[in-house]
Amino acid sequence: MKHLMNNGLIFIIQTNPKKIKFAFQQYCQNLGFEMFMQGNQVATENDYKEYESNNIWSKLDPSMEVESKYMDEKLELKTNEDKTSVKKTYDIWEQYFNGDSIAKYVLRRVGDNKYQFLHKSCQEYYAAQKIIFDIISWKPNAVTVDNQQFQQQFETHVQKFSINHKLLNEELGIIQFIAEKIHDNNPIFVNLKSRLFRIIESSKNNENVSIAAANAITVLNSANVDMDYQNWNNIKIPYAILDRAFLEGTNFSNANLDHVRFYQTCLTKVNFTNASMNDIYFGEYAYLEGQPDGIMGIQFSSDGTKILSYSRDNIIRIWDTSSRKHLHVLKGHSDSIKMAQFSHDDSKIVSCSWAAIIIWDVLLGHQIQILDHLQSINLAVFSADDSKIASCSYDDTIRIWDVSSGKQIQLLSGHSSRATKLQFSPDNSKIVSCLNDNSIRIWDVFSGGQLLSLGRNENETIEVQFMSDGTKIISYANDKTIRIWDALSGQQLQLLEGHTDDINGIQLSSDGSKFLSYSWDKTIRIWDLLSGKQLQVLEEPSASNTVKFSLDGSRIASGSKDGTIRLWDVSSGKQIQALEGHLSYIINVEFFPNEPKILSCSADNTIRIWDISLERKIHLTEGYLDFVITVEFSHDGSKIASGSKDKTVRLWDVKSGRQIQIFEGHSDSVNGVLFLSDDSKIVSYSYDKTIRIWDVLSGKQLQLLEGHSSSVTKVHFSPDGSKLVSCSSDSTIRIWDILSGRQIGLLDGHSSIITDAQFLKDRYEIISCSWDNTIRLWNALSGNQIQIFEGHTSFINGIHISSDCSKFVSYSGLERKIRLWDISAGRELFLFESEGVTEARFSSDGTTIASSSKDKIIRLWDVLTSKQIQILKGHSDSVRGINFLLNDSKIISYSDDKTIRIWDVSSGKQIQVLEGHNGNISCIHLSPDGSKLVSCSTDKTIRLWGSDDGDIIDVTETSVVDYVWKVGVQSGLSMKGSIWKDAKGLEDEQKLLVKQRGGIF
Structure with a gap:
C-alpha cells in the first residue's frame, strides 16, 4: 500500500510485487520470443512499441498468478510486504515500468533506436519461457476428460502454440533451456514432457503442426528422454534433430522424416516402412567393403582421389575415393606389411614387409621393383622428387635405391646399430636417421658419407624428421622430451618439455609454423616452432594413437585407444566433435584433402568415412x-x-x-x-x-588409502569385513584396516603385475596370482609366504576359489591353459587346454568348471574326471566372462559381440540372448535375489534387465527378457534389425550404410 498526499487528499495506489514481477517476466518472454521469430538479436524501438503502449496489467492472467511463484528464483524481487515503504514501492515502479527505464535493466543500446538483451542467453531464456508456458498453461474444457478427449482438445490448440511458429534448430540455447525444465522437479513443469509427446502425436493428423512436432522431438532428445518403442507411424517431423537419440523399436512407418538428423543415433529395430527420408543426415558414410582382418594403415593420395590400405594378409588395396570401390589389389608380399605410402606424384607406391621392399605402379596395379636387405626391414621412404627410396633394416644398414632401375646406389654403414626411422631432406641431398644406439645421424645422399652425428640422448630417439625448409630437425625420445636441432651445425636449438609420459608421435602443420605432439599422458600439445612455446594443451579421456593437422592447420583430428575420433579447434584448443562407432582402438586418421570428411581405420578391421561439416551438434542436458x-x-x-x-x-x-x-x-x-x-x-x-x-x-x-605406486588391479574384503586386501601393477599386495584407512600389512614377493589377490574365507590366508607366472599363498597376519604354485609358463590372468576353499582354478590366455590346484597339498591336479581363455569359474558345488575364451566358445569341465563335458556355441566374438546362476543349472555369459547369453548347463542349449548394447560389454552383475541383471558397456551405457515372467535366474526359452531401464547417452550409429521397406529418398550411399549396419530393405 502506498500513501500519497495531494492538497490534503490521500490517494491509495494498490501495488502487488508478484504481479509486477509476473508482468515483467511476460514482457521479457514476449520480447525474447519476438526477436527469435525475427531471427536476430537486435530490436529497434518500433519492434516492441506495442509492448510499451499496451496496458500490461490488463493482460494479467489470474490463473497464472499462482503459477508465477514457481518461476525462476534468479529473477525474483526481494521484497518485504510488511515493511514496504513509499521509497521501496517507488523503486519497484521506477525500475520496471516508468517510461524507458525497463530497457536499462533488460536491454542495452547498440545504436540509434536499437537495443539487444544484455546477453543472448537472456533472450534465449525468455523465448524458452514463452514457449514453455504456452504449452503448460493450456487447459481442457472440462476438469474430467479421458485421454482421448484430452488429446482431441489438445490437438486443436497445437497449431497456435509458439513452438509451432519457427524451427528451433539454429537456437540451441532455447532448446537447452526448455530441455532442462523437463527434468525440473518444480511441480509446474510436471506435464511438460507428456505434452511434448502429445504435440508429436498431433502431427499424425495435422501436417500444419509439423514445426511444433519437430521442435518437440528435438527438445525431448536434448533432454535425453528415451523414445524407444513409440508408435509414431504417420508423424511429421521434418528437420528434427535426433542426434544420439535412443529410438530402439520405434515405429516410423509412413512418417515424414525429411531432413532429419540421425547422427550417432540408436535405430535398432526401428520400422521406417514407407517413410519419407529425403536429405536425412547420418554423419557418416558406408565403410570400405572388402577389407579383411588385420588392417595396419591407410593413406590418401595427394590429390585425394585414391586411398591405399594395407593389412596383415600381405595385401595392399587401392580404392577410388568417390565410389569407395577397389581399383587394384596388390599381391606380392609373403608376410605382414609394415608400411605402405604413395609417392609424392601419386604414380607409385612403396611398401615393405619383414622380407622385402616392393615398388608398385598405381595406374596399372603392377609390381615394378623388389628390393632386398640381408635382414628384416624396418622402413622405406621416397625422396621428395620420387627418384630415390631410402630403406633401413635390422642388418644395421641404410640403403638408397634408384626407383627406375631398382639398383642400390648407396650403402650407408659404419654404425653398429640399426636405424629405426629415416627421412630425406626437402632438397633430396641429405637423409636424417635415428638409431637404436640413441643417436641421430645426418648423411650425404650422393657420397653416402656421414655428415653429422647429433648429440646422443640418454634415452632412445623414437622419431626424427626435417622441417619444411630443411634447416632444422625435430626429434622426440622416450624421455618425454622434444628437441629441435640445427641441420647444418648439429647443435641443439631447443629442448621442449611438458609431457609427463612417453610421447607417441609428432606432426608438423603444413605451413611449418606449428607442430603437435601426443603422448601416453592423454594430452595433445600444440607448439610454436619458432619460439618453442606451448600454445595449447588438449586433454583427452584416452591416449591417442594417431593425431593429424587439417590441411589449413585450423583443426586437429585425433584417434584414440578408446575407439573415438575427436575433432579439435587449434586456436581455442576446444573439442568440436567426438566421432564414435569404431569398436576398437584407432590405428590412423586422415583428413580428406578437399572435403569436410575424415577417413579412419581401426583394429575393428573397418575403414570408415565421417562427415564433419555440421559441427553444432545438439547438446544433451544430462546423462x-x-x-x-x-x-x-x-x-x-x-x-x-x-x-x-x-x-x-x-x-x-x-x-x-x-x-x-x-x-x-x-x-x-x-x-x-x-x-x-x-x-x-x-x-x-x-x-x-x-x-x-x-x-x-x-x-x-x-x-x-594410499601406498601403491601403480594402478590398483583388484580389491577384496576379508571374511569378517573389517579389512581390505589390494593388489597392484607395482607387484605388491597390501592389507588395510577399513575403519582407520591405515595400511596394516605388505606382502612382497611377486616380480610383476599382480592380477588378483583374495582372502580364503575359512582361514586368515591370502592367495594371489601374477604376470610373473606364479600363484602364491600368504599368511595374512605375518605377511610370510606359505606356498608358491608353479607351472604356468605365461601371464596368469586370474584365479577362482572353490566354495569349500579346498581348490582353486587359474587361467592364462597367452598360455591357453587352465590349471586346477589343491590348496592344502600345494600341487596341480589337472590341466585343461582352452584357446585364449578369458575366465574360468567353479560351479557353487565345486563339481564343474566353466571357461570362456577368445575363440567364442564356453567349455564345461568335470572336476573329478578332468574331462570336457559340454561346449556352448553361439557368441560371434570373444567371450569376456561367464558365471553360474544360483542353482548351477544355467550359465550367463557376456561378449565382445555386444550380447549377453543365458545357457542351459545340461543340454548346452542357448536359452536367451540379451541384445541392445552398442559396444563391447565390460561387466555384468546379478542382483542378490537373482531377479535382475545389470550390465555396462564401452557404448557408455548401463542397462538393467528383467524378465516378464519372474526372475532372471528362472528364465526359459519362452521368457521375454528385456531391459527395464538404461542410463547414459547413445554412442555410435546402430541400425541392427531396422526395417527400411519402401523408404523414400535415401541415397545409394545411405542404403549401403544401412545394409552394412544390419538394416533390412
Missing part, C-alpha cells in the same frame, strides 16, 4: 557417461554402483534408474567398486594408484 568399466549391486538389491573411465563412481536407484549420488575424487579410471556388507559405504579402486571409501548417504570421501 553423459564415459566408458563404464564396472557395475555392482548393493547387498539389499536396491542400488547399483558403477565405476567409469571418467574417474567417477556413481550410485543408481534400481527401481527408477535415477542417479542418486556421484562420488568424485579419483584422478584416473575407476577399475572396480564394492559395497560394504551393510551398504553404508562404497569402496572404489583406480588406475590413479588409490583406494577410496565413500559414504553412500552424503557422497563424501571417508578414507583415502
